[in-house]
Each structure stands twice: as C-alpha cells, then as structure tokens.
Amino acid sequence: MLFSKNLTWNPDGQHIYVTGGSTGLGLSLAILLVKSGAHVSIVARNQNKLDDALKELENHRQHSNQKLAAHSFSLDTAEESAAALEVVCEPHNGRAPDAVFACAGSSKPKFFVEMSAEEMQNGMTNGYWVQAWTAMAAAKKMVRDRTKGKIILVSSTLGYMSFVGYASYSPAKHALRGLADTLQSELMLYDIDVHIFFPPTMYTPGYEEETKTKPKITRDIESTDDGVTAEAAAVALFEGVRAGHAHITADMITTLFRASTRGVAPRHNIFLDPLYDMAAYIIAPIWKRSVDKRVREHRAEHREYLVEAGFFS
Amino acid sequence: MLFSKNLTWNPDGQHIYVTGGSTGLGLSLAILLVKSGAHVSIVARNQNKLDDALKELENHRQHSNQKLAAHSFSLDTAEESAAALEVVCEPHNGRAPDAVFACAGSSKPKFFVEMSAEEMQNGMTNGYWVQAWTAMAAAKKMVRDRTKGKIILVSSTLGYMSFVGYASYSPAKHALRGLADTLQSELMLYDIDVHIFFPPTMYTPGYEEETKTKPKITRDIESTDDGVTAEAAAVALFEGVRAGHAHITADMITTLFRASTRGVAPRHNIFLDPLYDMAAYIIAPIWKRSVDKRVREHRAEHREYLVEAGFFS
Numbered sequence: 001m002l003f004s005k006n007l008t009w010n011p012d013g014q015h016i017y018v019t020g021g022s023t024g025l026g027l028s029l030a031i032l033l034v035k036s037g038a039h040v041s042i043v044a045r046n047q048n049k050l051d052d053a054l055k056e057l058e059n060h061r062q063h064s065n066q067k068l069a070a071h072s073f074s075l076d077t078a079e080e081s082a083a084a085l086e087v088v089c090e091p092h093n094g095r096a097p098d099a100v101f102a103c104a105g106s107s108k109p110k111f112f113v114e115m116s117a118e119e120m121q122n123g124m125t126n127g128y129w130v131q132a133w134t135a136m137a138a139a140k141k142m143v144r145d146r147t148k149g150k151i152i153l154v155s156s157t158l159g160y161m162s163f164v165g166y167a168s169y170s171p172a173k174h175a176l177r178g179l180a181d182t183l184q185s186e187l188m189l190y191d192i193d194v195h196i197f198f199p200p201t202m203y204t205p206g207y208e209e210e211t212k213t214k215p216k217i218t219r220d221i222e223s224t225d226d227g228v229t230a231e232a233a234a235v236a237l238f239e240g241v242r243a244g245h246a247h248i249t250a251d252m253i254t255t256l257f258r259a260s261t262r263g264v265a266p267r268h269n270i271f272l273d274p275l276y277d278m279a280a281y282i283i284a285p286i287w288k289r290s291v292d293k294r295v296r297e298h299r300a301e302h303r304e305y306l307v308e309a310g311f312f313s
Numbered sequence: 314m315l316f317s318k319n320l321t322w323n324p325d326g327q328h329i330y331v332t333g334g335s336t337g338l339g340l341s342l343a344i345l346l347v348k349s350g351a352h353v354s355i356v357a358r359n360q361n362k363l364d365d366a367l368k369e370l371e372n373h374r375q376h377s378n379q380k381l382a383a384h385s386f387s388l389d390t391a392e393e394s395a396a397a398l399e400v401v402c403e404p405h406n407g408r409a410p411d412a413v414f415a416c417a418g419s420s421k422p423k424f425f426v427e428m429s430a431e432e433m434q435n436g437m438t439n440g441y442w443v444q445a446w447t448a449m450a451a452a453k454k455m456v457r458d459r460t461k462g463k464i465i466l467v468s469s470t471l472g473y474m475s476f477v478g479y480a481s482y483s484p485a486k487h488a489l490r491g492l493a494d495t496l497q498s499e500l501m502l503y504d505i506d507v508h509i510f511f512p513p514t515m516y517t518p519g520y521e522e523e524t525k526t527k528p529k530i531t532r533d534i535e536s537t538d539d540g541v542t543a544e545a546a547a548v549a550l551f552e553g554v555r556a557g558h559a560h561i562t563a564d565m566i567t568t569l570f571r572a573s574t575r576g577v578a579p580r581h582n583i584f585l586d587p588l589y590d591m592a593a594y595i596i597a598p599i600w601k602r603s604v605d606k607r608v609r610e611h612r613a614e615h616r617e618y619l620v621e622a623g624f625f626s
Contacts, residue, residue, distance in 0.1 A: 261576045
C-alpha cells in the first residue's frame, strides 16, 4: 500500500495468548488486550508472578464473561510449548487462539571469549527457541483449525544491528527476524498474519537482570540510550499490529534501522521510509565510528580485566 | 573509509583453517588459498571426500614446505569444534590459525507446519552452530595466543531476507549475521577481523541435496534465480576479505540486499552503496509483491498437498 494502513484489527471478543505475560512487555500488552475486551491467557514460569499478574488483569476486565487465565510453563522446548498452548486453548473449546504474542525471552550480555558453550546455547534458547517453539505450535494448530490468526514475535533493536557484548543474544534476535520474514511469506498460504516487534531498551525486570552481567564497555556504549517503558512499548506493539505492519518499532532509532535493514519486509510508508533510510545512512556510520573508537580505546583496560579474570592462566 | 580499500591481505605463508573444506565453496576456497601459498587445513565429516580434496589441494601446491592437511570431524558441538581446532593447529606448534573460514553448513527446506522439532533444531545446528562453535574456539585461541587473525563466517542471501520454505534455514543464516556483526565490533578489542559472506544459490553438492526436500512453491520462486558456481563464490569471498569488507557478496541481487539491509555494517563505497540501496528500494518490493502473489495463488494446491500428506488426519 502507498500510505499507512488504517487501524483495523479489533481484539474484542477474541482469544489472545501472551507468553512472558507475567511481567514487563508481556504484562503491559496483556493489560491493553484485556482493556480491549479480549479473552487473554498468559503463560510464564513463576507462579507467584502469574498470580499477581492475573489479579492485575482482573482489575481491567471489561465484560463479566471475559476469560482471563494464567498458567505456569517453561517454553524452552517444543514439547513444553505445545503443551502450554493446548492447556491455554482448553477453555476455548480447544480451538487455536486468534492471536499469539510471543513476548517471552531474556538476555545475558557477556564477552564472547568468556562465554561457556552452555551460555551461548542458553542465549539461543532464551532469545529464540522460547518464541520459535510457540510459533511452531501455534502455526500448526491454526492451520489444523483453519484459524486465520496472527502470530507476533518480539525481537529487539539488536535484531537489526549489534555490538560488543551481545554474542549470545543478538544472533537469537536476528534469528527471530529471519523466522518472522519467512513465516510472513509462508503463512500467507493459510491467511495467517505474522508480525515482529523490535523494541529498544525497555525498563523492565528483565532489563535489571541483564545489567548484572553486562560488560562495562557495553554499558558505556548504551549510556546515552533513551529506553522506553514496558507500557509505551506495549502501546507501540499493539498499534503496529492494528496497523498491519510486518516490522514494528517503538522508537526513532530503531525506526531508522528498520528502514535501512529492511530486506524484503513490506514498507510502512512510501515517502517516510526513504527519509528514515537516508537519515540512517548518515547517522548509523557516525554512531558506529564512535563505538568502534570506544572499543579500541578500551583495549588495554580490557586486557587487564581478562588477566585479572584468569583468562590467560 | 570513503572509497574501496586496496587489496592488502596476503595469505602466503599463513596457516588458514577452512571448515566444510572437502566440497563446494570450502574446497574452492581452499584451492585458492593453496595457490596463494598458504598452509591450508581443511575439516569435514566424510573421510573419502577429504582424501579426494587433499589430493586436489596437493595439485595446486606452490612451495614444497606448504603444510596441507585434512581431518575428519563433526563440528556440530562446541567440544568437537574445539577438538578439531586443536588437531588442526598441532603441526603449527599449536598456535592459532591466521585465518579461519567457517564454510561448513547445509540446508533442508520444508514447510514449517510439516517440520518436526528435530528438523527445526537441525536447521540451527547445520546453519548456525556448525560455524558459531568454530568461531568461538578460534576467538578464544586467537586471544590467548595474541594472534591478530581473521574469522570469516558464511551466511547466505537468506541471511538478509527470506521467503516460504526456509523456516529452519533462514533464522540460522540471520543468526550468523547477528554473530558476525557483534564480533566485528567486539573482537576489535583483540585486533581480530571478522567478515561474513552472503552467497546466493551456489551450484554445489549441497545445493543438489537441498532440492530433494524443497517445496514446489519454493522451487518455483527460485526458478528465475541466477546462481553462481562454487569457484566464482570462492573468488568473491577471497577478494572481499582481501578488500577488508565486513559484509561480502558475490552477485548483484545480494549486493542490493546488503546495501538495503545494512544495520551498522560498514559500507563499501560511499557513492555506490546509496545507489544500490535506491535500486533495492524499487526492486525488492516488486519482487516481494510477485512472490506474495504466487504464494497466495498456491493456496488451494497447497491445501490439497497437505490433505494428501495426511496433515489433517
């Protein structure tokens, strides 16, 4: 289309499944969906957080017959993710949800040469598989049920670009983008829409967790970042899905990367997108050069750090 | 830099490790490196193919003291990949190679809803881990040895974009791009250069293997593709590394995607790259629209296929 699509999707009365729905982006999104009149099921690991989240969702209930549910599952494997989906669908006559938002995920930044094989693999599990398995279970179920539903994945600005510290996380977030672009094409076979969200830094419990292992140089580079709240990110995601955007962003920097890292992703606006692309053509290399300079200047300090950490012994 | 870099890297006398070196791109590249006077070690799985490849490499020997070696290893796990690297380095006083070309990998296209969890995971292993583990072992060894080496990964045009059929492969190739972009930044800490190659369809034994499972619609979409030979791809890769390009391509279509899917990858040429980007702005949406149309037109036929395949039973 030439211009931005009108907002058409209305989740009122639909059954929406949100993974990672007990905190952060997932919870904020679930609240928005409940406010829109949707039946909402959330899944996460921690039962206490789920209990609190469900109470919070109940506060925003619009109709007495809205079905709100919370279930505890790990979504690390295909089996667990398929089992979670079945349980989530039970109160809805076992039918596939109308939309699945895969918001689960976490990041553990660290220097590549200090990472264990297990940490690298956990990066892929917690950044990619935790969503890919849900997408797989949901796609199979939607196709069987002939549900013309929506599948929404959550990547990151680090799914468009990357820098020091994210060797376990950025590959996973890039992989999600590859999966979303494939499925956006392939699931047209079944009239299933696929969207992917690229949020910037979000001030969530997950963010506080990841700063614990984040290398100093990575924190320094990010110190000028303007993050967004989980609430603002959830609004951007919700509006993006309503607008029918394949790639959704929540801040200007990531929008520039979207336009300049577009592959075959459908564009939003035939006039604005090239302007973003041109802006990125100027801004991205300036940013990259300054980051490269910082990394190089950090060499001596980093070597000392590695020596003290016992890397060479 | 403003213009293309001069070709500076000279592998003569260096020790270069090539994974997937017994056939296709890996073998063609190994031959080029032997011709350049490098000590070349190749690793692959199949001993017979390795024997043939080593004979072929011997035919191109430039010096009597060139060390040419072939070792059989699976590179699917971190342990195997680290073990392979150690064996490869033994004849070189155990020192890290000057350059590591991770060319190993394979693809098995299939419809997403027909894939098993194991097939999805194999896609990540054969498209991503088979190279990521080697990159990890090589980076650690280079840092310990203070080798200012090079690490080169091999993605695909499908690391920039994707379409129906590649749900297990494209995520892996996108992940490699995320890893390369991270390491291009992070390994500056140690003066290690990181490059990534995005070849289009290559007419190799691996390509013949993947067509066996490739869905009809995927084959149809690719029927107008101009692929390249392994030899031509190897030359492009070699010249790209010599030119110091972070992202390397071997054909015009992928070059357009490189310019329009650039993230923070350093550009090659400040005047040409925006032209490629502009061309992609026009061409990519035209291509995408025609592919979307084909996919939608394939719906009825695909449903019949799924019914016959027993998907709904």
